[in-house]
Amino acid sequence: MKFMSLFKKELREMLTPQTIIVLVMIYVGMFMLGNVMGKQIDKIVEESSEIVLCDNDDTSFTKSMIEAMKKPDANTTNTVKLVKLESDDYPAELDRLGEKYIVIIPKGFTEQVESGKTTEYIYVSRMTSLSTLGNVSAGSETAKNLIQASVVSTLYSKKMIEGKLTSDEITQLNKPVDLKEITVVQNNTANIGASTVAQMKTMENMFLPIIVFLLIMYSSQMVLNAVSTEKIDKTLETLLSAPVSRLSVLSSKMLAAGVVAALYAIVMMFGMQNVVTKMQTGGDTAAYKDAVEQLGLTLSGGQFILVGLQMFISILIALSISLVLGVLAKDAKSGQALLLPIQLLSMVPYMLSMFMDIKTLSPVVKYIIYAIPFTHTFMANENIMFGNTTLYWGGLAYQLALLAICMTFAIRVFTSDKIFTMTLGGGKKSSGGLFGKKTQQHED
């Protein structure tokens, strides 16, 4: 009985309306994230049954192989779109055909198969993102499996008629085809698989989104705590009644948080560089580095600054939102709860950008995600590498506009009565709500 009374009291204190709102937001956020990722996986599954193929060999064997691709078994049906290439300029050919990838059966493929040698086919894909799911070569995997099955089946049929297998033929049966992967980034090509590049690049850049995420979290928390603690302890009243402008108080808090955040960013960046350097010691590192150079997937000093610029603006947006949230906090506990929307707003694009190419999402979802200002920072690296300049500058313009709005609002709150009268979730003092709704103040 006594325990239950204590338990109920604790639960009531912890499960406040703000906590419930945050829980609902987390659920909605996760639900949205799950749906978006589910759709992306459905798309990959769907893509695996669509094969864009160029048959340069054009023999009865390749024709029967294509037929087998269309209906590999009684339960599976694939769509094979046959295209013709006009040149070996793969970036131009992908653009002309409007395709993201092409499987190419080269001339002499049948001859190689029949001569009992391991043969090769080519997979050309355009890379537009560094995300994990954005670079799954579903089409090439399906094609590879089906081509391999066709070659093996042909060999078996032949041997059924001819008799024993030669050692070359045994080797061929074990590895009937080789896949030559070509990745296209903008107008550059390199003989490497897009998934390999994405995998290595992800490893290389894995700390960047973590740094962005942590910086947003850390700087928000610093400013929110600084403002809420000053308000709760009434040291803010002391400061604001002193001969110092309110803008000085506001800007000093933001600048201090910005400086500490920048220090964190520098330390994290150096730490990250060290980790990445140590991790890149494998055998294929040189080949990978060459391929990345060829594809232009490296950032110049100027481009680094552009990524840093969006990072800085994201932090400023988070700081200005946190300033207002700090004013709203009634106590330390509500201050922590108020941080959760920012955490959620940075977590959603952080997760999405790691797993999928946000650009390829359905328009509604995509623009909802774009509306989160932090999304553009998580995408900045990728947008610059893949030449999505419109998206980068558009994102930057949006961030600047939002920063201006957030800063104006924060300045308005800080330079008006709202700084003392505004609280969230009712309570003792609420003369002007967040959106200007006023109720009577109950104080002396």
Added chain:
Amino acid sequence: MDNKNINVLEVKGLSKQYKKGVYASQGVTFNVRKGEIFALIGPNGAGKTTTIRMISTLLKATEGDAIVDGHSILTEPEKVRQCITYLPDEAGAYKTMTGTRYLEFMAGIYANDANQIKEFVERASEISELGDRLKDKIGSYSRGMIRKLLLARAMMPKPALAILDEPTSGLDIINALDIRRMIKKLSSQGMSFLLSSHNMLEIEYVSDRVGIIAKGHLLEVGTAEELKDKYGTRNLEEVFEKVVLSR
């Protein structure tokens, strides 16, 4: 002119409206003379803090004005802030700072140069009577010590007007007496005070004149003796009861 007749603060019809038709304070008018301790007394929710916050330029007045040392709170709030210091009710201080560091920080805001900072800190250290404890972190201070430190901070720039909201609220008898004596001493040196309190017996002891405020209206102004004579009572609490009931 006698210094005692110079008005350091003139409050003229000051009102604060939070919601249409609902005033936290309405048409409040009074003045504070040089070297005077003027106290606004009233129960919780009477409008004392709102009035004080408007005079301290923290809240904007809906109507009326207040002139502090010749400067309007509406048109010259920056100049007003140079003439006043404000000590909020139940105010805290930065717990991670030492007492001395806090005084230095606040002195840096009020002072014009390094010498003045030094002068302010020395004065505040003396007023606070905290001695070596000023070297300790504020987080280790008792409530009474924090109040003394804050009061010393409010006094250090020798403001034309010190505004103290419930200066002894929550303090034990010894600390409250210390602070009342401190206020009396500084007043005798020419500093003006605007206090607020709901402890009317304390106000009767410490203040030169009193303003009785209830439901946002200033109902009476006078010395404790004048008010007691007028209403034929023994103390300010009884005056307050009669004033409020008569409205």
